[in-house]
Amino acid sequence: MADAAGRLTKLAEEVLGTPLPVRIRAWDRSESGPPGAPVLVIRHRRALRRLLFKPGELGLARGWVAGDLDIEGDLYEALDLLAGLLWERAATKAPRAAALRALARPELRAAAREMLALAGAPVPPTPPAEEVRRRRGPLHTLRRDKEAISHHYDVGNDFYALVLGPSMVYSCAYWESPDASLEDAQRDKLDLICRKLALKEGQRLLDVGCGWGSMVLHAAREYGVRAVGITLSEEQATFARKRIAEAGLADRIEIRVQDYREIKDEPFDAISSIGMAEHVGRDRYAEYASALYALLRPGGRLLNHQIARRPLADEETYRVDDFIDRYVFPDGELAPVGRTVAQLEEAGFEVRDVEGIREHYALTLRQWVTNLEKHWDEAARLTSPGRARVWRLYMAASALSFERNRIGVNQVLAVRTPDSGTSDVRLRERRWG
Structure with a gap:
């Protein structure tokens, strides 16, 4: 698909209800977003599969650790700009709930289908090797x-x-x-x-x-x-x-x-x-x-x-x-x-x-x-x-x-x-x- 960055920017802004503060560069080399802002680089569309499987910070983290996501420009500025949209809202689980509500709206169903098409089949990705395996038993033994x-x-x-x-x-x-x-x-x-x-x-x-x-x-x-x-x-x-x-x-x-x-x-x-x-x-x-x-x-x-x-x-x-x-x-x-x-x-x-x-x-x-x-x-x-x-x-x-x-x-x-x-x-x- 052409202009993946533009399509992703539009979908993200519709779901979040606010303009994206960073620029996006997608795997097809398309770019979208405010000029001069830090760039969120999506190197591979499997990063979207990670987000679809684990919406919010964990999906983003998996993409980052695997190298599917990166930042060009000032890392601190980019994280500060994204914090209000992701990590701070995550404390109340707002991003996931907002995303589900938004994607259920009739006018966004087509955008949701497009997101799935951009990502490919949303199968659970294998976590990177650095992730801690599932832990069993009571805490702090x-x-x-x-x-x-x-x-x-x-x-x-x-x-x-x-x-x-x-x-x-x-x-x-x-x-x-x-x-x-x-x-x-x-x-x-x-x-x-x-x-x-x-x-x-x-x-x-x-x-x-x-x-x-x-x-x-x-x-x-x-x-x-x-x-x-x-x-x-x-x-x-x-x-x-x-x-x-x-x-x-x-x-x-x-x-x-x-x-x-x-x-x-x-x-x-x-x-x-x-x-x-x-x-x-x-x-x-x-x-x-x-x-x-x-x-x-x-x-x-x-x-x-x-x-x-x-x-x-x-x-x-x-x-x-x-x-x-x-x-x-x-x-x-x-x-x-x-x-x-x-x-x-x-x-x-x-x-x-x-x-x-x-x-x-x-x-x-x-x-x-x-x-x-x-x-x-x-x-x-x-x-x-x-x-x-x-x-x-x-x-x-x-x-x-x-x-x-x-x-x-x-x-x-x-x-x-x-x-x-x-x-x-x-x-x-x-x-x-």
């Missing part, structure tokens, strides 16, 4: 959590080194200035956490979800603590142990492949949990908070660094983003910061400080995307082109979500206050020494 963590983190240490840079820190950095380097911003974040925890030489630190060991390395080297780092990723543990040995700190740092629910150690003086609690799940969060409380000595501090979503009028309507759940963070769940604080308090903690740093995560993610794009060919070789495309889309869309206040990230400082009620938290603790 020890085994299922380990499998979910392995999917995301056992992509390859060399791949993550390209994206994260020398710091090997996969969480929000702390930027004193937008012009700072990523390495400096990550170092400043680790040091900020150490100061909030008031770490002192000889103390014992537990880092829950230690990643590649950056936090325990910084704390041991700069503050003289003895540290235990736990992760569910075999690849992370191997990498972290090698770094620690090379730094000459193997006598002060232990890395374990272990779930937080399996720790039976004597109490710790401090606990850091940096970008890990998003994996816990709302049904397990009370257990998580209670477990960390039990692992702290009286007077010990917890620093919980966690992504948060905006609260909903009806919390029962919350659902995990399909793309994130299937391709990026299987079984991950976000909660409003108020719920996190409440559940920490219910476990017995005294919450002493909450610092929101969402703008810092937007800067961090944009730097990671820049690193990935700079090393694109090598990143695709180390994993696969599909997996590299997943990470690029995920990180760019997440940067926009932080910038637009759709999600945030907070550092919550909590104390296991002794029965006496006394605490060593200073009156002007915001200065953090």
Whole structure:
């Protein structure tokens, strides 16, 4: 069929009830849409079959990962323009319902038939290899959590080194200035956490979800603590142990492949949990908070660094983003910061400080995307082109979500206050020494 782009643009605008903000280039090289706008490139008509089989973000994600869809121009601008039509409406399932209602209208039935003809037979497409297979059993068992963590983190240490840079820190950095380097911003974040925890030489630190060991390395080297780092990723543990040995700190740092629910150690003086609690799940969060409380000595501090979503009028309507759940963070769940604080308090903690740093995560993610794009060919070789495309889309869309206040990230400082009620938290603790 000639002018596939024009036909698709017309159909999409009739269904959505609004002009498309991006330009479309179809597989027949036809183009349609506003001049100068970012271009949504549909390389193959099977991308339409994916959309017909899974309307909304999941169909689009499958087309993107397979390479059937692409963006020419500013990726951030394109995602921002499309967000209101796709992802933001998806929270109320409006796109699918609107599409079904629109296609049922007599005047659009011909357009619907044309869409089917453009797509070819709408048979279920085979998901790309990077998609998580169907998971069975209850959420957040020890085994299922380990499998979910392995999917995301056992992509390859060399791949993550390209994206994260020398710091090997996969969480929000702390930027004193937008012009700072990523390495400096990550170092400043680790040091900020150490100061909030008031770490002192000889103390014992537990880092829950230690990643590649950056936090325990910084704390041991700069503050003289003895540290235990736990992760569910075999690849992370191997990498972290090698770094620690090379730094000459193997006598002060232990890395374990272990779930937080399996720790039976004597109490710790401090606990850091940096970008890990998003994996816990709302049904397990009370257990998580209670477990960390039990692992702290009286007077010990917890620093919980966690992504948060905006609260909903009806919390029962919350659902995990399909793309994130299937391709990026299987079984991950976000909660409003108020719920996190409440559940920490219910476990017995005294919450002493909450610092929101969402703008810092937007800067961090944009730097990671820049690193990935700079090393694109090598990143695709180390994993696969599909997996590299997943990470690029995920990180760019997440940067926009932080910038637009759709999600945030907070550092919550909590104390296991002794029965006496006394605490060593200073009156002007915001200065953090």
